[in-house]
Amino acid sequence: MTDTLLTDLISAIPMPALLVGQTERIVAANTEAQSLLGQAIEGRHFATILRQPQVIDTVEQSLRSKEPGRARHLSNDGAQDTSFEVQSRPVNGTDAVLVVFQDVTHLEQAGQMRRDFVANVSHELRTPLTALMGFIETLQGPARDDTAARDRFLQIMADEANRMNRLVGDLLSLNRVESEERVRPKEPLELTRLIQSTLNTLRPLADDAGVNLSLDAPSEPITMIGDSDQLRQVFTNLVENAIKYGGSGGQVDVFVNLSDRDTAMRGPAVRIKIIDQGPGIDAKHLARLTERFYRADSHRSRELGGTGLGLAIVKHIVNRHRGRLRVESELGQGAIFTVILPR
Structure with a gap:
C-alpha cells in the first residue's frame, strides 16, 4: 500500500486518526486529529504530541507486539472537558500503527x-x-x-x-x-378553555396565598394539536410555582397571544406568558432551572413541597409539542415564564 493511499484513507476517516510509523513518528494525520492535537504534527514523535502516559504506552505496545490496544485520552474543547476512547491497531502490510480517537x-x-x-x-x-x-x-x-x-x-x-x-x-x-417526548400529539384541543380550567382549579390555592389570578386571552377559540393532560400539567406547574414563589406580589397574570409568524417558531404560534410580581430569580440560576432536582432556593422549595422535578417535566412536555420554554427574571422584578407552542 502506497504512502499516498494510506494518507487518503486516513483523511477519509470521520474521526481523529493518525498513523504512527515504526520510527515512532507520525506519518499522517487527518484534519480532525490536527484539530484535536494541534497543527503540523506530521513528522514529529508521537509521544511529544499525545503526551498522556496511558495512550503512549498503548501505542508503543502495538508497535512492538503488532497487537491492538485501547486507552483513554482526556482533553478540553474550550467549553468542557472531553473524553476519547483511543484504539491503536497495526496496519497489515506495513510497520505502522493506526491510532483512532472516538469521542465518548x-x-x-x-x-x-x-x-x-x-x-x-x-x-x-x-x-x-x-x-x-x-x-x-x-x-x-x-x-x-x-x-x-x-x-x-x-x-x-x-x-x-x-x-x-x-x-x-x-x-x-x-x-x-x-x-413520549419523540411521539407527536395527535388530538385537537381548545387552548384558552384548558388554561381557564387550570386557573379555576388553582384559584383556591391563590386565594389562600392572597394572590389574584387573571387571564388575558383572545376571544376567539384557539384550536391546536396537543396532549391536553400534559399541557394542563405544564400550566398547573407554572402557575402554581408563580403563586408559591412569586405570590408575595399579590398578582399572577396569564397572557395568551397569537402570532402568524413567531420569531422562535418561524411560523404560526401561540405564546402563553405567566407573570408574577414576586422577588424574582437571580440570573445565575436561570440556565439551570429545568435541570432535575435543581432549586434556586432549596430550603424554601422543600418547605413549599417542591420536588425539584416540576420544571424538568415542563421542559420535556414542551419539547414533545415542538415548542419552546423561555424564562426571564431579575431579582426584585418578578419572573416571566413563556411557553411558545406551534399552531
Whole structure:
C-alpha cells in the first residue's frame, strides 16, 4: 500500500486518526486529529504530541507486539472537558500503527447524569424516611403517652409521607413524558378553555396565598394539536410555582397571544406568558432551572413541597409539542415564564 493511499484513507476517516510509523513518528494525520492535537504534527514523535502516559504506552505496545490496544485520552474543547476512547491497531502490510480517537464524552455525561439522578433521588427520599423512622421510634418510646406530642409528630409524619408521595409521582410523570417526548400529539384541543380550567382549579390555592389570578386571552377559540393532560400539567406547574414563589406580589397574570409568524417558531404560534410580581430569580440560576432536582432556593422549595422535578417535566412536555420554554427574571422584578407552542 502506497504512502499516498494510506494518507487518503486516513483523511477519509470521520474521526481523529493518525498513523504512527515504526520510527515512532507520525506519518499522517487527518484534519480532525490536527484539530484535536494541534497543527503540523506530521513528522514529529508521537509521544511529544499525545503526551498522556496511558495512550503512549498503548501505542508503543502495538508497535512492538503488532497487537491492538485501547486507552483513554482526556482533553478540553474550550467549553468542557472531553473524553476519547483511543484504539491503536497495526496496519497489515506495513510497520505502522493506526491510532483512532472516538469521542465518548456524551456517553460519560449520560452515565454521570444517571449516577447523579440516583444520588439525588436517594437523598430526597432519605431525609423524610429518616424523619419518619425517628418519629416512629419516639412514639413507640418516650412520647407513647404524650397526646400533644403524638398529634404534632403524626402531622409531621403525614407531611413527610406526602412529600415522598409527591416525589414518586413526579418521578413517574418524568419517566412517562421522557418516554413520549419523540411521539407527536395527535388530538385537537381548545387552548384558552384548558388554561381557564387550570386557573379555576388553582384559584383556591391563590386565594389562600392572597394572590389574584387573571387571564388575558383572545376571544376567539384557539384550536391546536396537543396532549391536553400534559399541557394542563405544564400550566398547573407554572402557575402554581408563580403563586408559591412569586405570590408575595399579590398578582399572577396569564397572557395568551397569537402570532402568524413567531420569531422562535418561524411560523404560526401561540405564546402563553405567566407573570408574577414576586422577588424574582437571580440570573445565575436561570440556565439551570429545568435541570432535575435543581432549586434556586432549596430550603424554601422543600418547605413549599417542591420536588425539584416540576420544571424538568415542563421542559420535556414542551419539547414533545415542538415548542419552546423561555424564562426571564431579575431579582426584585418578578419572573416571566413563556411557553411558545406551534399552531
